[in-house]
Amino acid sequence: MKYLFVSPEKVAQDQYRHGAVFRLAGALILFGIMLQVPCVFIAVSCWKEFRDRSTEQTLLRTELSELQKANIPLKEARQKLTQIRQWEPILSNRVPISSLLNAVQVSIPGGTVLDSISIETEQFDHLPVQGGMYRVPRNYRLVLQGLERPNKGEELQIFCEALQKRLPTGSELVRSERLEQRGDGTVPFLLQYSVKPSGSYFGLGLKKIAEPDNL
């Protein structure tokens, strides 16, 4: 007479609560759920990290695409800049002759007279530029010939030192000769310099342009 006139739903509920098999099944289910908790936690953490990375990747892709778009108009400017940079060694190796002459002029002492100034280029490099090759001198030969007043033996030395200070870095005095004294007492001399184009010619007397033009 057990469960007489009791609805099947109530009987099932009672069995689920008190039946040994169902209680064991319930314990196994709950144990399984408890085991799943760390797995679920790890899975959620991984998923969150993956989502964050995906978001970051998407942002980076967007940024890359924007940068690529911005890079397109700069391509022409970069090409022009490359062409200009090809001219850099050419321009830097060209010693401004007027400045060189100015350096000689401001260095020469009062007891010395110059007869001739000779400037020659030598040791050429061949640099490629758009449209062909360009010959660039690696050395300038400066030859100065003049007269020194009598009894002014130290002035030539002063002139040499003053000129040496103004010449570009790497320049050196190759030859310094005093010839036989003339009848009027003056002493002819000959100075030969090897001027190296260093790219910095401010010592010769050049001045910086205050506001350089933008490219």
Next chain:
Amino acid sequence: MGYSLIHYLKNLPLQYYLEGGFIQIRGPTISLFLSTKESAALVCRGHRAYGFEAEIANLPDAPPVNGVDSDRGIVSASRTFSEKLLTRSRANGVPRFIFVPDLGSSDLYCNVHNVANLRELNVETLLESLNEDPRQVFGSWDESRRFRWAVFNTQLEAVQGVFERRIQEVIIVGIPADHCEQLEVWTDTQRGTLLGIVPLPLACLKWFCASIPLGRKTAFILLMLEHAVLLAVVQDQKVVLFRQYIEDPEFVYHEIPVLASELRAEEFEIFVWSSRPVSEDVAVTLAGTELTGEVLRQINGRAVVVRKSDGSKLELNGPIPHLLLWLENRIA
């Protein structure tokens, strides 16, 4: 009932399990006799009585009685009816309930049917027909309420499957479904388990067949219920006849010789079972054995002993305590 994994998962009593249901030991049993004029509760644990209380129907949060308006308003007590009852009986745990309602004549269908007269060939289809429409089985049925049905053999044992040839008769019992639902809902409010709803005549007859050996004699049992008198005839520990009478017991008593001749019962005995003592004027007219007091003690071998909180023992020999204890031992 066919169990399935999906149904189990859908109805998983997770809260019960988390509250320690896995290791919950079997709780006490509360057997409740419910009648409109009389009610009682017997608290048992381990098939031993721990408490007996009469007139429980008037207590707050008491179980619903069939035929009595159960609308008593919302009871806002901190403890439920069963918790108070268990505390008084020094028992604890999840209560399990057995209800023994004394139903009115219109609220109980109980009859012996010849299998040959039934169209259905097995119990399942018979129950299906009864649940669909009892008129498919009985022919005349004017009750509009829904009933719950059960089928027994004549020894009041539940039967299943195809009717065997040796079973010539079955007993069909039905009680109103709404009353069963009321009791189920009440059980839920008590956070207990429902073990069964056994109508009083069924419990009495089952007890009678199991406890009183008759030999070749025929027994006529008069069950004096609240609203009706039931007459059952038992032969060879089998119920062969069952009738309900609205008339007084004397009328029923005078029916017995007629029935005895119809059943060709040469030797017969009359037994009277009543929840309350039979009044003297009725007792004078009835010649039979009243199943109460010393008779019950002798039949069951001992009285119903309830241990009180002060250590003393209370012996009960009334029909209700004996019936409830026997039923508890049988079901729980």
